[in-house]
Amino acid sequence: MSKVLVIYAHPETAKGSSTHELYKHFINSYTAKNPNDEIIVHNISEYMPFRLDKLAISIYNKNLAKSDLTPDEIRLSESRDKWLDEFIHADKYVFANPMYNLFIPAEMKRYIDMIMQAGKTFHYDDKGLSVGDLHGKKAIHLQSSGGNYHNDLIQNDAMIYDLGDQYLQTMLHMMGVDDYSAVFAEGMDKDPMHTIEILDNAYAKAELAGKEF
Ligand SMILES: Cc1cc2nc3c(=O)[nH]c(=O)nc-3n(C[C@H](O)[C@H](O)[C@H](O)COP(=O)(O)O)c2cc1C
Helix, strand or coil, rough: CCCEEEEEECCCCCCCCCHHHHHHHHHHHHHCCCCCEEEEECCCCCCCCCCCCCCHHHHHHHHHCCCCCCCCHHHEEEEEEEHHHHHHCCCCEEEEEEEECCCCHHHHHHHHHHHCCCCCEEEECCCCCEEECCCCCCCEEEEECCCCCCCCCCCCCHHHHHHHHHHHHHHHHCCCEEEEEEEEEECCCHHHHHHHHHHHHHHHHHHHHHHHH
């Protein structure tokens, strides 16, 4: 039985969401194939308490200097550790988000800020190089975007503008998670006449990915 951690970043609104549909197609197919797996879902657009503020940076500096934390710093550190432990103990990660300004939503960046912790998810070797500490895990990125970045027949280098997917893949790699795949629902704003076809195609890919994940 695997533990699947879903980091979902989309504010819930009355309007339908292609991110949500993409995720639903993926997870329904995944759970049909793996009915006994544990699925933990966080909508971090609704709740993401961690930010790199004065307190968080003070903890960072004190940990480096190995000096004592204040009671407030201990409290924040302990609540961060709960999120970190959850991440470390999951077997599979699902990141689902719309593209915002060529990147992942800010809350997802804050989630990454929270789990990137030397001594927990990676460490530095004696040459000062970072080494990932998570092993045998896999991740999938499900992303919806108005433009076309991964299947653009006109602009061959479009992929380099999807900074969020590259970032996510790089950060997971830094933590040792190299089994990484992605499904994109993309190009609906660029080619609105074909929205239904584009989405149906993406949802079918998400279903297939759910069976294989
Ligand atoms: C604030 C904001 C920024 C966006 N930035 C981009 C962008 O940089 N590139 C892009 O292709 N689409 C961008 N979009 C469009 C969304 O990524 C696209 O509409 C996506 O399908 C929305 O997913 P949803 O249906 O789940 O809300 C942006 C949308 C919003 C609201």
